[in-house]
Amino acid sequence: xxxxxxxxxxxxxxxxxxxxxxxxxxxxxxxxxxxxxxxxxxxxxxxxxxxxxxxxxxxxxxxxxxxxxxxxxxxxxxxxxxxxxxxxxxxxxxxxxxxxxxxxxxxxxxxxxxxxxxxxxxxxxxxxxxxxxxxxxxxxxxxxxxxxxxxxxxxxxxxxxxxxxxxxxxxxxxxxxxxxxxxxxxxxxxxxxxxxxxxxxxxxxxxxxxxxxxxxxxxxxxxxxxxxxxxxxxxxxxxxxxxxxxxxxxxxxxxxxxxxxxxxxxxxxxxxxxxxxxxxxxxxxxxxxxxxxxxxxxxxxxxxxxxxxxxxxxxxxxxxxxxxxxxxxxxxxxxxxxxxxxxx
Numbered sequence: 311x312x313x314x315x316x317x318x319x320x321x322x323x324x325x326x327x328x329x330x331x332x333x334x335x336x337x338x339x340x341x342x343x344x345x346x347x348x349x350x351x352x353x354x355x356x357x358x359x360x361x362x363x364x365x366x367x368x369x370x371x372x373x374x375x376x377x378x379x380x381x382x383x384x385x386x387x388x389x390x391x392x393x394x395x396x397x398x399x400x401x402x403x404x405x406x407x408x409x410x411x412x413x414x415x416x417x418x419x420x421x422x423x424x425x426x427x428x429x430x431x432x433x434x435x436x437x438x439x440x441x442x443x444x445x446x447x448x449x450x451x452x453x454x455x456x457x458x459x460x461x462x463x464x465x466x467x468x469x470x471x472x473x474x475x476x477x478x479x480x481x482x483x484x485x486x487x488x489x490x491x492x493x494x495x496x497x498x499x500x501x502x503x504x505x506x507x508x509x510x511x512x513x514x515x516x517x518x519x520x521x522x523x524x525x526x527x528x529x530x531x532x533x534x535x536x537x538x539x540x541x542x543x544x545x546x547x548x549x550x551x552x553x554x555x556x557x558x559x560x561x562x563x564x565x566x567x568x569x570x571x572x573x574x575x576x577x578x579x580x581x582x583x584x585x586x587x588x589x590x591x592x593x594x595x596x597x598x599x600x601x602x603x604x605x606x607x608x609x610x611x612x613x614x615x616x617x618x619x620x621x622x623x624x625x626x627x628x629x630x631x632x633x634x635x636x637x638x639x640x641x642x643x644x645x646x647x648x649x650x651x652x653x654x
Contacts, residue, residue, distance in 0.1 A: 311482065313451070319448050322603050323370075324476075325372065328353050328409055329433070330410060331411075333410060352629060358596045360631075361632075364392070365634060367603060368394070374399040375399070376401050391629055399436060407431055433461070434461050438475075451599065451603060452484065453599065454486075456488045461493065482512065496523045511545065513547070515549075516550070520548065530564050550563060559582045576616065583623075592630070597614035597615035618630055621636065
């Protein structure tokens with residue numbers, strides 16, 4: 311896959327997607343019982359852009375927020391994470407609103423759970439012509455997830471238009487299928503995803519989604535090559551999470567590079583002490599994309615993605631915050647390098 315050179319454009323990575331307010335009860339309390347909630351901001355595409363920013367890349371987000379105190383809170387969090395808000399629309403519509411989700415952390419045998427209150431948010435009304443200062447020739451890569459076209463007809467149409475426009479201007483297209491059964495059916499998702507895949511350069515999908523929603527069969531290697539053979543995807547990353555309990559996960563992934571017909575894997579991160587699993591998949595994407603954009607090669611991309619995902623599971627909030635110093639240290643420890651038990 312050929313990427314535009316570093317510093318060729320103002321941004322290395324641009325994302326498009328909804329940013330939401332997250333409310334979480336303290337101390338693994340239940341939503342139905344808690345009287346207080348901590349608040350933060352997050353969204354799949356924003357999380358990816360935040361991770362890339364933490365790794366030194368220039369990233370920006372295309373989204374819409376209500377022009378009120380909640381919108382300002384989220385905008386401040388976007389800026390604090392080092393992500394550009396140059397292409398963020400503040401809506402003054404009378405019914406402008408910010409999507410909200412509630413996250414209840416589980417403890418075995420109770421699973422973690424999410425409750426959404428996002429219908430008719432300002433983002434779902436964002437059209438192509440509303441986006442400030444059209445950024446199609448300003449980024450080396452454009453990223454979107456399958457959550458975005460699942461939010462309604464307007465986001466679906468805008469997603470497809472943006473992908474076409476960025477592709478025409480030479481940006482690499484990154485797509486995370488990120489299927490959510492609560493948002494749309496497998497049949498509807500399959501039809502839309504199959505429209506998007508022929509335009510995708512870097513594809514992210516879980517093994518479960520490949521086998522269920524996409525109906526793929528065979529080994530993970532055969533599935534990965536199939537996306538290249540059928541749709542032309544140049545790089546394909548498949549993630550695999552094993553859940554022992556809400557607080558014990560193992561993380562693994564596989565990356566396929568069609569240019570060299572090569573597969574990359576490493577030993578999984580086992581028995582991760584999970585503090586907050588939300589955003590760990592997005593952290594993986596940010597590690598892979600950042601490594602590719604920095605021309606570090608697919609093997610380094612896989613290792614960085616896995617380390618980013620593993621670390622994010624141990625950090626509260628949606629957004630990854632790891633820099634290269636931490637990630638390289640985690641990779642070295644994972645490969646058996648002797649280290650002290652504390653950073654000091």
